[in-house]
Amino acid sequence: MNDSSSEPSLEVLLSSSQIAARVRELGEKISSDYQGRTPHLVGVLKGAWIFMADLIRNLSLEATVDFLGIQSYVAGATSSGEVKITKDLDVSIAGREVLVVEDILDTGRTYLYLQGVLSAHHPKSLRLVTLLDKTARRAVAVQADYVGFQIPDVFVVGYGLDYNQQFRRLPDVRYLRNAVGV
Numbered sequence: 001m002n003d004s005s006s007e008p009s010l011e012v013l014l015s016s017s018q019i020a021a022r023v024r025e026l027g028e029k030i031s032s033d034y035q036g037r038t039p040h041l042v043g044v045l046k047g048a049w050i051f052m053a054d055l056i057r058n059l060s061l062e063a064t065v066d067f068l069g070i071q072s073y074v075a076g077a078t079s080s081g082e083v084k085i086t087k088d089l090d091v092s093i094a095g096r097e098v099l100v101v102e103d104i105l106d107t108g109r110t111y112l113y114l115q116g117v118l119s120a121h122h123p124k125s126l127r128l129v130t131l132l133d134k135t136a137r138r139a140v141a142v143q144a145d146y147v148g149f150q151i152p153d154v155f156v157v158g159y160g161l162d163y164n165q166q167f168r169r170l171p172d173v174r175y176l177r178n179a180v181g182v
């Protein structure tokens with residue numbers, strides 16, 4: 001189903017059915033990779049919560065969850081890499097098989113910072129699953145272990161992602177027309 005006519009300024013990039021199919025595949029891959037283990041999913045708020053809710057329901061193994069709240073400082077149109085933790089983890093990740101769940105990897109600066117913070121707590125393993133990856137925008141050497149979709153350099157909203165806290169509710173991923181390079 002597609003209700004894009006009610007949001008004329010937003011073009012659908014990934015439909016909810018495309019997303020659902022891909023999240024199912026990611027769930028299967030992660031379940032097979034972590035077979036016999038219990039991954040600890042750490043969702044990065046707020047953008048990743050919808051993706052994480054769908055992902056965990058596509059896992060065929062037990063997983064525990066926690067959330068990290070962060071605020072990335074944006075300099076101009078791009079993330080500065082300066083990150084403020086607004087909600088810390090509730091439980092220790094020491095010795096755990098941590099799988100960070102992100103909405104989007106853009107310049108990579110936010111994840112580079114998180115990687116440093118999380119590694120310092122000695123997880124047994126640390127991996128990243130991101131729904132979206134804007135590879136063309138990467139400014140630092142980080143990459144995700146699991147990627148839902150590679151997307152072009154457009155500013156996207158929906159399925160948890162926002163523009164000034166708006167549009168998180170949209171069931172599909174849409175882009176702001178003429179917002180290329182934001």
Ligand code: IMP
Nearest residue numbers: 079105106107108109110154155156161
């Ligand atoms: P990075 O540090 O440049 O990788 O960007 C990290 C954060 O910027 C993401 O977790 C998002 O919160 C935000 N972001 C980057 N690109 C987009 C986008 O196209 N739409 C919405 N948020 C974005």
Ligand code: MG
Nearest residue numbers: 044047103104
């Ligand atoms: Mg984010």
